[in-house]
Amino acid sequence: RKEVEQDPGPFNVPEGATVAFNCTYSNSASQSFFWYRQDCRKEPKLLMSVYSSGNEDGRFTAQLNRASQYISLLIRDSKLSDSATYLCVVNINFNKFYFGSGTKLNVKP
Protein backbone atom coordinates (compact mmCIF):
# COMPACT_ATOMS: atom_id res chain seq x y z
CA ARG A 1 0.00 0.00 0.00
CA LYS A 2 1.33 3.45 -0.87
CA GLU A 3 2.12 5.81 1.98
CA VAL A 4 0.36 8.70 0.25
CA GLU A 5 -2.34 8.48 -2.41
CA GLN A 6 -3.79 11.19 -4.59
CA ASP A 7 -6.22 11.36 -7.48
CA PRO A 8 -3.93 11.98 -10.48
CA GLY A 9 -6.52 14.04 -12.35
CA PRO A 10 -6.25 15.96 -14.52
CA PHE A 11 -8.74 18.43 -13.18
CA ASN A 12 -9.77 20.72 -16.01
CA VAL A 13 -11.53 23.82 -14.70
CA PRO A 14 -12.40 27.28 -16.05
CA GLU A 15 -10.86 30.42 -14.63
CA GLY A 16 -12.68 31.54 -11.51
CA ALA A 17 -13.77 28.04 -10.51
CA THR A 18 -13.29 26.48 -7.10
CA VAL A 19 -11.48 23.15 -7.10
CA ALA A 20 -10.64 20.72 -4.32
CA PHE A 21 -8.03 17.97 -4.10
CA ASN A 22 -7.87 15.19 -1.56
CA CYS A 23 -5.01 13.07 -0.40
CA THR A 24 -4.99 10.05 1.93
CA TYR A 25 -2.09 8.72 3.97
CA SER A 26 -1.65 5.28 5.47
CA ASN A 27 0.57 5.81 8.50
CA SER A 28 -1.30 7.07 11.56
CA ALA A 29 2.04 8.13 13.11
CA SER A 30 2.56 10.78 10.42
CA GLN A 31 3.70 14.01 12.00
CA SER A 32 3.46 16.83 9.51
CA PHE A 33 1.76 17.53 6.22
CA PHE A 34 2.33 19.77 3.22
CA TRP A 35 1.14 20.73 -0.21
CA TYR A 36 3.87 21.36 -2.77
CA ARG A 37 3.38 22.74 -6.25
CA GLN A 38 5.37 21.43 -9.21
CA ASP A 39 5.36 23.11 -12.59
CA CYS A 40 6.14 21.06 -15.67
CA ARG A 41 9.79 19.89 -15.67
CA LYS A 42 10.58 22.03 -12.64
CA GLU A 43 11.41 21.35 -9.01
CA PRO A 44 8.67 21.19 -6.33
CA LYS A 45 8.07 24.31 -4.27
CA LEU A 46 6.23 24.58 -0.99
CA LEU A 47 2.68 25.87 -1.39
CA MET A 48 1.62 25.55 2.23
CA SER A 49 1.98 23.47 5.33
CA VAL A 50 -1.17 21.83 6.70
CA TYR A 51 -1.91 22.26 10.38
CA SER A 52 -4.36 20.36 12.54
CA SER A 53 -6.75 23.28 12.84
CA GLY A 54 -6.73 23.94 9.11
CA ASN A 55 -5.14 26.97 7.56
CA GLU A 56 -5.68 29.46 4.80
CA ASP A 57 -3.33 31.45 2.60
CA GLY A 58 -5.16 33.80 0.28
CA ARG A 59 -7.17 31.72 -2.16
CA PHE A 60 -5.81 28.44 -0.79
CA THR A 61 -7.25 26.52 2.16
CA ALA A 62 -5.78 23.34 3.57
CA GLN A 63 -7.52 20.93 5.94
CA LEU A 64 -6.28 17.92 7.88
CA ASN A 65 -8.46 15.12 9.18
CA ARG A 66 -6.30 12.87 11.36
CA ALA A 67 -9.12 10.50 12.25
CA SER A 68 -9.78 9.70 8.60
CA GLN A 69 -6.16 10.24 7.57
CA TYR A 70 -6.77 12.62 4.74
CA ILE A 71 -5.64 16.08 3.72
CA SER A 72 -7.43 18.46 1.39
CA LEU A 73 -6.54 21.53 -0.61
CA LEU A 74 -9.17 23.99 -1.80
CA ILE A 75 -8.35 26.59 -4.43
CA ARG A 76 -10.87 29.40 -4.89
CA ASP A 77 -11.14 31.73 -7.87
CA SER A 78 -8.71 29.67 -9.98
CA LYS A 79 -6.19 31.56 -12.09
CA LEU A 80 -4.44 30.41 -15.25
CA SER A 81 -1.21 30.56 -13.25
CA ASP A 82 -2.54 27.91 -10.85
CA SER A 83 -2.09 25.28 -13.59
CA ALA A 84 0.46 22.85 -12.17
CA THR A 85 0.75 19.52 -10.40
CA TYR A 86 -0.02 19.58 -6.69
CA LEU A 87 1.91 17.15 -4.51
CA CYS A 88 0.69 15.96 -1.15
CA VAL A 89 3.60 15.34 1.23
CA VAL A 90 3.61 13.55 4.57
CA ASN A 91 6.43 13.51 7.09
CA ILE A 92 6.97 10.35 9.12
CA ASN A 93 9.69 9.81 11.70
CA PHE A 94 10.88 13.37 11.52
CA ASN A 95 13.39 13.00 8.69
CA LYS A 96 11.53 11.02 6.07
CA PHE A 97 9.11 12.60 3.65
CA TYR A 98 6.66 10.70 1.46
CA PHE A 99 5.26 12.28 -1.65
CA GLY A 100 2.04 11.47 -3.44
CA SER A 101 2.10 11.08 -7.21
CA GLY A 102 0.50 14.47 -7.63
CA THR A 103 -2.77 15.87 -8.93
CA LYS A 104 -2.60 17.77 -12.19
CA LEU A 105 -4.66 20.95 -12.50
CA ASN A 106 -5.39 22.68 -15.81
CA VAL A 107 -7.11 26.04 -15.55
CA LYS A 108 -8.64 27.10 -18.86
CA PRO A 109 -9.53 30.63 -20.01
Place this chain on the structure above:
Amino acid sequence: NAGVTQTPKFRILKIGQSMTLQCTQDMNHNYMYWYRQDPGMGLKLIYYSVGAGITDKGEVPNGYNVSRSTTEDFPLRLELAAPSQTSVYFCASSYGGSSYNEQFFGPGTRLTVL
Protein backbone atom coordinates in the same frame (compact mmCIF):
# COMPACT_ATOMS: atom_id res chain seq x y z
CA ASN B 1 21.99 33.23 -2.34
CA ALA B 2 21.94 30.60 -5.06
CA GLY B 3 19.91 28.21 -2.87
CA VAL B 4 20.33 24.57 -3.93
CA THR B 5 22.35 23.95 -7.07
CA GLN B 6 22.75 20.66 -8.92
CA THR B 7 25.08 19.56 -11.68
CA PRO B 8 24.86 18.32 -14.32
CA LYS B 9 21.41 19.28 -15.62
CA PHE B 10 21.29 16.38 -18.07
CA ARG B 11 23.31 13.22 -18.53
CA ILE B 12 23.14 10.09 -20.65
CA LEU B 13 24.96 7.04 -19.29
CA LYS B 14 25.60 3.63 -20.72
CA ILE B 15 24.69 0.56 -18.69
CA GLY B 16 27.44 -0.21 -16.21
CA GLN B 17 28.95 3.29 -16.15
CA SER B 18 29.28 5.27 -12.95
CA MET B 19 28.75 8.93 -12.17
CA THR B 20 28.37 11.41 -9.36
CA LEU B 21 25.52 13.89 -9.16
CA GLN B 22 26.60 17.04 -7.39
CA CYS B 23 24.47 19.03 -4.95
CA THR B 24 25.45 22.19 -3.09
CA GLN B 25 23.46 24.51 -0.86
CA ASP B 26 24.49 27.90 0.48
CA MET B 27 21.78 28.34 3.10
CA ASN B 28 23.73 26.65 5.92
CA HIS B 29 21.04 23.99 6.19
CA ASN B 30 21.78 20.95 8.29
CA TYR B 31 19.44 18.54 6.52
CA MET B 32 19.91 17.44 2.93
CA TYR B 33 18.02 14.90 0.84
CA TRP B 34 18.21 13.07 -2.47
CA TYR B 35 15.01 12.09 -4.29
CA ARG B 36 14.22 10.49 -7.60
CA GLN B 37 11.07 11.16 -9.61
CA ASP B 38 9.95 8.74 -12.29
CA PRO B 39 7.49 9.95 -14.97
CA GLY B 40 4.01 10.53 -13.57
CA MET B 41 5.11 9.58 -10.08
CA GLY B 42 5.86 11.32 -6.84
CA LEU B 43 9.30 11.80 -5.41
CA LYS B 44 10.95 8.90 -3.59
CA LEU B 45 13.62 9.45 -0.97
CA ILE B 46 16.97 7.82 -1.77
CA TYR B 47 19.22 9.04 1.04
CA TYR B 48 19.24 11.84 3.54
CA SER B 49 21.70 13.52 5.88
CA VAL B 50 21.13 15.39 9.12
CA GLY B 51 24.58 16.94 9.19
CA ALA B 52 28.16 16.59 8.03
CA GLY B 53 29.37 13.03 8.48
CA ILE B 54 25.87 11.60 9.03
CA THR B 55 23.84 9.88 6.32
CA ASP B 56 21.00 7.37 6.29
CA LYS B 57 18.96 5.37 3.81
CA GLY B 58 15.61 6.45 2.55
CA GLU B 59 12.96 4.47 0.73
CA VAL B 60 14.95 3.44 -2.39
CA PRO B 61 18.72 3.40 -1.60
CA ASN B 62 19.81 0.38 -3.64
CA GLY B 63 22.32 1.22 -6.37
CA TYR B 64 23.31 4.55 -4.82
CA ASN B 65 25.80 5.90 -2.32
CA VAL B 66 26.21 9.27 -0.64
CA SER B 67 28.69 11.15 1.48
CA ARG B 68 28.48 14.37 3.48
CA SER B 69 31.91 15.72 4.27
CA THR B 70 30.78 19.36 4.51
CA THR B 71 27.55 21.14 5.41
CA GLU B 72 27.27 22.51 1.87
CA ASP B 73 27.80 19.44 -0.30
CA PHE B 74 25.88 16.19 -0.61
CA PRO B 75 26.96 14.21 -3.71
CA LEU B 76 25.06 11.14 -4.91
CA ARG B 77 27.07 8.35 -6.49
CA LEU B 78 25.65 5.86 -8.99
CA GLU B 79 27.71 2.74 -9.41
CA LEU B 80 27.02 0.36 -12.33
CA ALA B 81 24.17 2.37 -13.86
CA ALA B 82 21.07 0.41 -14.91
CA PRO B 83 18.09 1.42 -17.10
CA SER B 84 15.90 1.36 -13.96
CA GLN B 85 17.87 4.37 -12.72
CA THR B 86 16.60 6.53 -15.57
CA SER B 87 14.84 9.30 -13.69
CA VAL B 88 14.94 12.91 -12.61
CA TYR B 89 17.01 13.38 -9.47
CA PHE B 90 16.27 16.20 -7.06
CA CYS B 91 18.43 17.34 -4.19
CA ALA B 92 16.79 19.27 -1.34
CA SER B 93 17.80 20.90 1.89
CA SER B 94 16.06 22.14 5.00
CA TYR B 95 17.09 23.89 8.17
CA GLY B 96 16.03 20.86 10.18
CA GLY B 97 15.04 20.48 13.77
CA SER B 98 11.32 20.69 13.18
CA SER B 99 9.08 18.39 11.22
CA TYR B 100 7.50 21.49 9.65
CA ASN B 101 10.69 22.84 8.13
CA GLU B 102 10.32 23.66 4.43
CA GLN B 103 12.43 21.71 1.97
CA PHE B 104 14.13 23.73 -0.77
CA PHE B 105 14.79 21.84 -3.98
CA GLY B 106 17.44 22.14 -6.63
CA PRO B 107 16.45 22.26 -10.32
CA GLY B 108 17.07 18.55 -10.83
CA THR B 109 19.32 16.32 -12.93
CA ARG B 110 17.71 14.39 -15.77
CA LEU B 111 19.50 11.07 -16.14
CA THR B 112 18.99 8.54 -18.92
CA VAL B 113 20.66 5.14 -18.82
CA LEU B 114 20.82 3.32 -22.13
